[in-house]
Amino acid sequence: MQNILQQIGIENYIYLSVILFCIGIFGVLYRRNAIIMFMSIEIMLNAVNLLFVAFSTFHQDAQGQVFVFFSMAVAAAEVAVGLAILVSIFRNLSSIDIDNLKNLKG
């Protein structure tokens, strides 16, 4: 693993993760479909996971890889709650378009 990392270079992993993270951010900001927004959040979290693993190999230290398990478990729990909220919205509105949620203003 260390050899591959040396050939590719840690900076390329960082670039890739940052690009993925930004794709996630723009997805959350610009898409109006709730499911795609969820997917964008997942892309953000997984971009970070990728970077964790790369740093873990770079430092020759297993802690980073263990952290990835935590963050994956947490992301799964988060999305479970988010989808549950989405189902209850769909029951009330018959739509999952975020733009329909405009009751709270002021």
Add this chain to the structure above:
Amino acid sequence: MNTLIAISGLGILSLLAEIFNGRKAIVPITIIGLLAILGYNISPYNHLGTFYNNMMFVDKFSVAFTSLFIVVTIFLIALSHEFYKEQATKISDYVAIKVFLLAGAVAMVSFGNLSMFFLGIEVLSISLYVLAASNRLNLRSNEAGMKYFLMGSFASGIILFGICLLYGATGSFDLMNMYQITHSVNYPQWYYIGIIFLVIGMLFKIATVPFHFWAPDVYEGSPALTTATMSTLAKIVAMAALYKISILLIPTQTYSFQMIIVCVAIASMIVGNIMALRQNNVKRMFAFSGISHAGFMLMVLLILNNSAGVLLYYATAYAVAGIAFFAVVLYVTKGKDNETIDLFNGFGKTHPLLAAVLTASLLSMAGIPILSGFFAKFFLLNQVLLSGWTVLVIVAIISSIISVGYYFKIILAMYTKDSEKDLPNNIPFIYQVVAILALVINIGLGLYPSIVYNLLG
């Protein structure tokens, strides 16, 4: 350390009580359990130090804040029995989620490793997403839950990215190791990028001004008790965690970092107070009031030496005033679709006692002497002034004066206008008890501020 285990155990116990048909006993048992944990937490049996390979780091700071969180949670759980009366079959879920939320809060102030911090913040946030959307037939609650979920997980992603960069720079998640590395001579300067991401994520959670836009909507739409939880417990938890991060992870506070904190604090105070003036919904108004209080609490980051006591006192004063406020608001807005200020018309004549409590808690938040809110602002501004941030103190005092305007809007509605329709005059006993107890704590802290103020030296 055992505090966290005991709280998690209590949460599981209150879930199990559902199976054994113990729904009636669930609230009293949880409160007794939390009181026992509080007693253990402040007793000498609760050893200070590090546990589980530095995963947990228990010191005076974390013990003091944990005790505060437990007290606030006891109040919130005491209110839930009456609040969820119509959904009595689900009471164990609501209580258990609140207890787990407390577990997350405790992890957030006593972490010794960033993974523990991340798990704590996620446990806290996920519990709050569930609570915000818990009134599932109400579209406003759904919308609040959805908005809170999107913004919260967005902020979690940013925090996670910050943690990742800190790990990349130092090669460790352990606070002790990171402290040593960052206080040695050469460590990567992009360490600070990670700090910036982490701080931005936490500012999202605290709801300070550039990142505050979610707060009013979420506070307005959520069920009132959830709003109480978010505005009292979640806010002070996030603030305490940010304080701990800035003490342990930021090696030297550069001038630019301080300027950012100053700008965010000023913007929060001004925007929060001015926007609150034009709100007609009580919960929405309280959201903006919370934003301005977050701005006040942020000032603590500028006076890092010996400021933990100031933060603890401010957080306590803010939390008990919020609890008393919401105990009355829960009663007034029960069964109403909207929480406009008109609901309070004539409240002073029909319910003199609760109106007095509400007035006192509002005056405390506005910063009128005798009540603890005044001394909280006084100690804080005194310390900030001694550190040389005169402009900041002037802005804080001006915004504090503005805040009196909207707090008095409610008080005037209560005492000068006549009520159009009578509220049922059977005030739930527990609401009265909680409101009065919170007010007594508030006044007690105002008369003897040293009890809390000197706890952290």
